[in-house]
Amino acid sequence: MPMLSQQYLTATAVPDALQLLAEPGVLALVNFDHSCAPGVQPGIIPLGMPSLCDKPWEVIRYGNSVAERGEDEHCQWSLIEDVLCVATWIAPQDCSDIEAATEVAYGRLFRVIQSKGFPYPFRIWNFMPDINRGDGDREEYKKFCVGRERAFDDYHVAPQSYPAASALGHHTQGAVIYLLAGRNSGVHHENPRQQPAYQYPREYGPSSPSFARATSLALCSKPQVFISGTASIIGHNTQAVGDLQQQLAITLDNIQHLLSHVGQAEANLSGVRVYLRHPEDVAAAQAFLAPRLPLERINFIHADICRSQLLVEIEALASLAP
Template structure:
């Protein structure tokens, strides 16, 4: 039975993107580089944030058919069987009002997934410039959260229907939002160690972050768990400020506790992205992460985290271990 896979590749492994996209089972190619703008062809998703571990590509695979691809509503989409991937970009000049631009961009995405018959997003990624710029409610991330929540409200998505997500900052121009969507709804999960993000107190902005800690979905096989961007937060409070080693330990413990809660503790982790605020933290982060996870499933990414006190954020895909 097919499962969804996200695999990291070196630059040497991707010499012809058109040829790779034409292979059966290749849904999309995510590029970790300096550009955040529409790819040359649907199916290529440049994020504007570089890999620190020389793995500039992620290939998303599913099924055994050749993807159908196209462009609608200023969105690029790819579909294989019962999984749809859609990406849209926000132009640099529109990022000056990230609140309004986010609502518009999400509206485009929602219209495309609904028109294609895949109305249920189960994993969303958001990457934008200057995520920590601004004070109080005028911080860019908080303004993004307002726009995102308005879009969910516009399309009547209730908080308990929010899917897994990540939201990070980069140092490029422009923004990108992309998602995976299905024909049926996944199951959205919270972590008992953490307050649901959509219930955060007012101090975190006029609109709470609109995401679940994880979403599980069975794509004609056993359920896979898409773990949202996870950080050193217990309850709603940041832990271990300025201590990377402790933040990493708490973050990994949060992920393990979440998987235990959804009864997937024995799952194998893949597509592990470790977002680091400071590139100089790479040696320590590699030593700590590689002691617990295979190097092949981990990519270290240079990115700003949504809270200025956070030094690291981790996301992953959990797949049931083979019997």
């Protein structure tokens, strides 16, 4: 059985999304476009943020079976073998209280994965509008973190069990949270170069961010590492404010240090998302990354990063070479 994979496709490579979704092994299609609303059917996940390099589709593949799909608790889910993908959206009007809406949305997700027998999320993505709006504790991202932590507390998820995650801002209405979950728990990892996010000092908000730097899981008996959104942060401090190239270099160093720490220094990276605050930075980012990573495995996405001083954030899926 093939490992889980994330592959980016151009619009011309996906003439019929529904037809692609029906193929064996296709767990979900993530759509990088301006819409952030439920997909036309379970398995299509619009994020509300555009690709900056004409790759509007990500195909998540796993196994060889045709996915089962359905809707429960205002969530859309897809299932192949021992991996469950679940997505839920927050309506634009509910984003006015992102703290409460996040707690409710996570509650829906947790009830679905538990009812399906997949109680262990190993990768979570969060995308919302106006992530940097507001001052101090009233910043949207900080309010989101409060709601997320309350949801984890509601379902008795301890900080050491927080999975890998990303949280970014988009420039449209509505929000989406989606996850991958398994029947068994993965192993959650921290980066020695960075303070665990859930232990950040009070200056970062009333609730620290609830995620691990990475989660590893043996799918098809082959280890894979799901790397959280990673940025130019050492300890808990932002580095190289205003310098894109330095932020890219520090971010890649952080990822490599993390992989070395978990014993996967030689792993191949795929499903790489490079979130850029400024669309005009895409050419510079491509030029910096091209000698270091295969560009066909990278999607460049226009997104706001959770800290206003950060220009870029990178996430990836790491797999051992066959």
